[in-house]
Amino acid sequence: MNNPLIPPPRGFEHSEFEQRTQKLQHEMEKQGIDAVFFSTEPEFRYFSGFKSQFWESPTRPWFLVVPSQGVPIAVVPEIGVAGFELTWIEDVRSWPSPRPEDDGVSLLTETLAEVSQRFLRIGAMLGPETHLRMPADNFSLLKENLTKFDFVDVSEIVRGIRSVKSSAEIEKIRFACEVAAGGFEYLLNHLQAGMTEREACKAMHLEMLRLGADSCPYLISASGQGGYDNIIMGPTDRKLDEGDILIIDTGANFEGYFSDFDRNYGFGRVDAQAQRAYEAVYQSTDAGLNTAAPGRTTGDVWQAMWSVLEDAGALGNDVGRMGHGLGMQLTEWPSNVPGGDVILQAGMVLTLEPGMTFAPGKMMVHEENILITDNGCEMLHQRAWPTMPIIG
Amino acid sequence: MNNPLIPPPRGFEHSEFEQRTQKLQHEMEKQGIDAVFFSTEPEFRYFSGFKSQFWESPTRPWFLVVPSQGVPIAVVPEIGVAGFELTWIEDVRSWPSPRPEDDGVSLLTETLAEVSQRFLRIGAMLGPETHLRMPADNFSLLKENLTKFDFVDVSEIVRGIRSVKSSAEIEKIRFACEVAAGGFEYLLNHLQAGMTEREACKAMHLEMLRLGADSCPYLISASGQGGYDNIIMGPTDRKLDEGDILIIDTGANFEGYFSDFDRNYGFGRVDAQAQRAYEAVYQSTDAGLNTAAPGRTTGDVWQAMWSVLEDAGALGNDVGRMGHGLGMQLTEWPSNVPGGDVILQAGMVLTLEPGMTFAPGKMMVHEENILITDNGCEMLHQRAWPTMPIIG
Numbered sequence: 001m002n003n004p005l006i007p008p009p010r011g012f013e014h015s016e017f018e019q020r021t022q023k024l025q026h027e028m029e030k031q032g033i034d035a036v037f038f039s040t041e042p043e044f045r046y047f048s049g050f051k052s053q054f055w056e057s058p059t060r061p062w063f064l065v066v067p068s069q070g071v072p073i074a075v076v077p078e079i080g081v082a083g084f085e086l087t088w089i090e091d092v093r094s095w096p097s098p099r100p101e102d103d104g105v106s107l108l109t110e111t112l113a114e115v116s117q118r119f120l121r122i123g124a125m126l127g128p129e130t131h132l133r134m135p136a137d138n139f140s141l142l143k144e145n146l147t148k149f150d151f152v153d154v155s156e157i158v159r160g161i162r163s164v165k166s167s168a169e170i171e172k173i174r175f176a177c178e179v180a181a182g183g184f185e186y187l188l189n190h191l192q193a194g195m196t197e198r199e200a201c202k203a204m205h206l207e208m209l210r211l212g213a214d215s216c217p218y219l220i221s222a223s224g225q226g227g228y229d230n231i232i233m234g235p236t237d238r239k240l241d242e243g244d245i246l247i248i249d250t251g252a253n254f255e256g257y258f259s260d261f262d263r264n265y266g267f268g269r270v271d272a273q274a275q276r277a278y279e280a281v282y283q284s285t286d287a288g289l290n291t292a293a294p295g296r297t298t299g300d301v302w303q304a305m306w307s308v309l310e311d312a313g314a315l316g317n318d319v320g321r322m323g324h325g326l327g328m329q330l331t332e333w334p335s336n337v338p339g340g341d342v343i344l345q346a347g348m349v350l351t352l353e354p355g356m357t358f359a360p361g362k363m364m365v366h367e368e369n370i371l372i373t374d375n376g377c378e379m380l381h382q383r384a385w386p387t388m389p390i391i392g
Numbered sequence: 393m394n395n396p397l398i399p400p401p402r403g404f405e406h407s408e409f410e411q412r413t414q415k416l417q418h419e420m421e422k423q424g425i426d427a428v429f430f431s432t433e434p435e436f437r438y439f440s441g442f443k444s445q446f447w448e449s450p451t452r453p454w455f456l457v458v459p460s461q462g463v464p465i466a467v468v469p470e471i472g473v474a475g476f477e478l479t480w481i482e483d484v485r486s487w488p489s490p491r492p493e494d495d496g497v498s499l500l501t502e503t504l505a506e507v508s509q510r511f512l513r514i515g516a517m518l519g520p521e522t523h524l525r526m527p528a529d530n531f532s533l534l535k536e537n538l539t540k541f542d543f544v545d546v547s548e549i550v551r552g553i554r555s556v557k558s559s560a561e562i563e564k565i566r567f568a569c570e571v572a573a574g575g576f577e578y579l580l581n582h583l584q585a586g587m588t589e590r591e592a593c594k595a596m597h598l599e600m601l602r603l604g605a606d607s608c609p610y611l612i613s614a615s616g617q618g619g620y621d622n623i624i625m626g627p628t629d630r631k632l633d634e635g636d637i638l639i640i641d642t643g644a645n646f647e648g649y650f651s652d653f654d655r656n657y658g659f660g661r662v663d664a665q666a667q668r669a670y671e672a673v674y675q676s677t678d679a680g681l682n683t684a685a686p687g688r689t690t691g692d693v694w695q696a697m698w699s700v701l702e703d704a705g706a707l708g709n710d711v712g713r714m715g716h717g718l719g720m721q722l723t724e725w726p727s728n729v730p731g732g733d734v735i736l737q738a739g740m741v742l743t744l745e746p747g748m749t750f751a752p753g754k755m756m757v758h759e760e761n762i763l764i765t766d767n768g769c770e771m772l773h774q775r776a777w778p779t780m781p782i783i784g
Contacts, residue, residue: 010629052612052624052625053609053610053611053612053624054612054624054625056609056610056643056722056723057721057722057723058521058522058523058721058723059521059716059723059727060712077712078710079622079623079624079710079711079712080624081710082621082622082625083622083624083625096710096712097712098520098521098712098713098727098729099712100519100520100521103520124528125528126527126528126529127492127527127529128490128492128495129450129451129490129492129527130450130527130528131450131523131524131525131526131527132523132524132528133523134523135518135519135520135521135522135523135547136516136517136518136522136523136524136528136531137518137519137545139528153529155527202601205601205607206598206601206602209594209597209598209601210598215597215607215608215609216607217445217448217607217609218445219445220444220445220446229474230471230474230475232444232445232446232471232472232475233444233446233474233475237402251448318470318473318488319471320452320469320470320471320488320489320490320491321490324451329449329450330448330449331448331449331450331451335451335490337490
């Protein structure tokens with residue numbers, strides 16, 4: 001059992017929320033948008049600083065309205081009002097919720113109408129990788145209530161702003177990464193044949209919490225003789241045995257920011273084919289690290305990593321991408337995909353996630369978390385071992 | 393540190409998914425609905441048995457289509473296909489995702505058109521306490537693709553089916569409750585003045601995981617001299633001191649099923665006013681336990697609990713309800729509200745959550761988890777202490 005790591009400060013200066021909001025308002029002005037409303041936790045928190053686990057309950061909708069100037073307006077259930085005292089939000093409007101016959105729709109309608117009189121254009125998150133956290137019937141009703149207004153998608157604007165992290169955000173992500181790295185190191189000394197996948201994950205879960213994670217909402221594993229066939233299910237009660245390869249992929253969370261990377265462990269002995277696959281994927285990460293830099297694209301990063309895997313005889317990759325943005329959500333825009341045209345900028349936090357099917361039904365996937373710097377990129381945590389570690 | 397509790401079996405028999413699906417298909421037939429599609433994790437899991445933490449990533453949409461007869465059809469990203477091997481789903485259709493220009497919309501369109509030729513009516517979750525987990529623009533596109541079909545809300549049907557739990561579901565919830573009760577007992581012996589709220593919650597988090605919880609996605613606290621002013625924020629770094637009252641409210645999770653209840657602790661000494669409030673709220677729970685039974689309504693339960701609080705001088709309650717359904721989500725339909733007309737049935741799992749503001753800025757909230765039985769109700773875990781426990 002290790003000592004807790006020293007965490008960075010919690011929360012953010014109010015000036016940081018002001019800067020985030022001003023960036024959005026600047027883009028709104030350019031596109032002739034009067035106001036934007038948000039309904040999902042990450043965006044609500046990003047612009048308001050309101051952080052609560054209460055979003056776990058799906059009963060009540062919560063709305064944040066960002067007008068063209070000044071501070072956002074919270075349109076929230078009464079139960080949440082006290083939670084805004086410490087935020088930079090001043091105008092908090094509430095209704096007694098749950099009230100299924102009108103759960104915030106009339107109050108949101110009034111608020112949006114009030115602040116959208118210049119262009120009659122209202123922004124919302126409508127595009128890829130988003131959803132509206134409100135009943136679809138209520139969104140229809142909102143649009144009916146506001147027929148003289150246009151609703152336009154702002155997901156592209158918002159993802160652009162959110163993808164470049166501040167130094168305070170980066171420190172939180174880095175800490176979440178260090179905690180996960182500590183958990184993987186711990187497993188190196190505590191895994192043994194005969195444990196189940198579930199026991200292995202539980203041991204790591206406890207260790208990450210002890211090291212300082214607030215929570216570990218994502219902690220999956222897969223295993224099999226000489227390889228595994230998926231990276232999104234598990235952990236199961238499958239017992240780890242000699243000849244197995246185990247992957248654990250985790251997203252630890254600190255102060256609302258995620259890490260997201262994995263590690264592979266061999267048990268007793270590892271087939272030469274699997275060890276070769278491990279080393280090829282490790283070299284693929286090298287290629288990613290050498291490519292990821294300001295001015296390069298997500299497609300460049302994908303191509304650099306894939307070339308190595310192709311040369312190593314990859315049969316395919318059904319993950320659909322080899323890494324993605326990371327921050328307030330376990331996965332964020334952009335994705336490292338073939339032909340990806342998103343230009344990397346300093347301050348972006350990404351995962352490099354090279355992976356391949358190296359034999360029928362057998363995958364090898366690595367993942368690391370990086371920060372794009374002025375000159376290239378840097379790892380946010382200790383890197384994977386260059387050869388697959390053998391347990392026992 | 394306690395020994396782990398003995399958990400009930402994981403997963404469900406395939407026949408249980410079949411029965412759930414048939415109940416839905418029976419209601420669909422009555423309402424002339426050809427097919428229903430789901431996009432959110434609880435419904436997807438409820439009808440398919442597909443359980444994965446991968447939903448934590450917002451990038452890819454997942455769809456389950458329930459036709460009028462037979463087994464549901466999965467319409468999912470390629471990365472998920474291997475996860476269906478152990479489910480009762482046979483027809484798994486996939487696309488390479490992420491593919492923002494068509495992330496499942498054309499495949500979902502084809503699938504729905506194929507199975508909706510009789511009434512041309514498609515059901516979806518559009519009503520209260522739901523959302524669609526897909527980009528709003530994609531839902532618009534789906535409706536454009538299927539203009540000759542009507543889209544109708546099935547949230548009322550689905551919540552009706554889901555609200556009555558099977559014995560296998562109840563055992564999972566009961567276990568999640570026992571783990572949380574064990575965590576609260578542990579705190580009784582391990583809390584001390586000088587700890588922060590965050591340290592108290594972390595100690596309980598670790599203990600619940602050791603006892604057998606898979607995760608604890610909800611673990612909040614609030615504290616203050618003689619009372620607290622909210623129940624949805626925290627934990628903070630506030631140090632617990634003599635004269636404080638601490639509330640912790642947690643949702644432990646086992647195999648995808650939640651508990652959701654709280655406990656209050658006094659530090660050193662407790663004001664007589666707060667102790668009286670504690671006892672009044674305890675008696676309010678008694679009234680709820682004596683009322684909750686098949687044939688009674690959620691309004692009856694609310695009224696029974698509120699009468700006690702009113703007599704005790706309650707200044708108000710800004711939680712908006714005094715308990716709710718519980719199961720695959722931390723909070724589920726129905727709510728115990730004034731005038732609530734939902735008739736309780738055996739097999740429903742509810743929380744009783746009486747609470748009041750007993751002095752300006754000071755709340756007292758209790759919560760317990762119950763099962764509606766043939767004759768009344770039963771607690772799913774050890775009950776709160778009849779007087780507020782004093783730490784130190």
